[in-house]
Amino acid sequence: MNNIPENFDKSDPSHIKIVGIQADKKFPLEIPFKGRILSSKTVTKLAIFLKIQEKIENFFTKKELFALESELFSYLKILKKELELLSQTNVSQEISFCEKLSKNWRLIIDFASEHNDELGGRSYLNQLKALIEKVHKYPENRDHTLGYYLTKFIDGDWLPFPFMEILEHLHEESLLSKEKSTLSNWIKKIEDILYASS
DSSP: OOOSOTTOOTTOGGGOOOOOOOTTOOOOOOOTTTTOOOOHHHHHHHHHHHHHHHHHHHHHHHHHHHHHHHHHHHHHHHHHHHHHHHHHSOOTTOHHHHHHHHHHHHHHHHHHHHTTTTTTTOTTHHHHHHHHHHHHHOSTTOSSOHHHHHHHOOTTSOOOHHHHHHHHHHHHHHHHOTTTSHHHHHHHHHHHHHHHHO
16 A cells, blocks of 8 residues: 555655646536436426525515615705794794704714615615705805704703804794795605605
């Protein structure tokens, strides 16, 4: 069994033969069904198995997407209620309202940017981006907009008067012409997003 000659001197390196690796040598691949004829029953069972696996994957993907959408829509419903409250009552001076509005706004912004890829194919996503853009840039031609204050206001530690003035202006505008007001427009956009999703 041992192919080493009896008189082989292991200490002499000239007797050691190193076999080079043949890089271009192709090793045969083993293909499980190569050369076999599969019965129609086997093919049918395999096709059914693959279809079931696809349905299971789609189910979990849809379930995850539904959970994401539910979370986003809950934030939008809260924002809608906050904007409706502001349109009816001057809560611009209330720190708790400003804090809630700001926190919810940041949740929406963070959620939209975090889950943009998962929600990418949804029809309402462009409407949501347009709403975010409108709120963020309101009022135009100001150094600091509502979007700036909503994203910077944290836990009531800092309540800038321009922020409260913008909220008060939105409330007053809503009282003057409820149907054509900025708040009414934003509320309508939120309703459109929620309606488009159902």
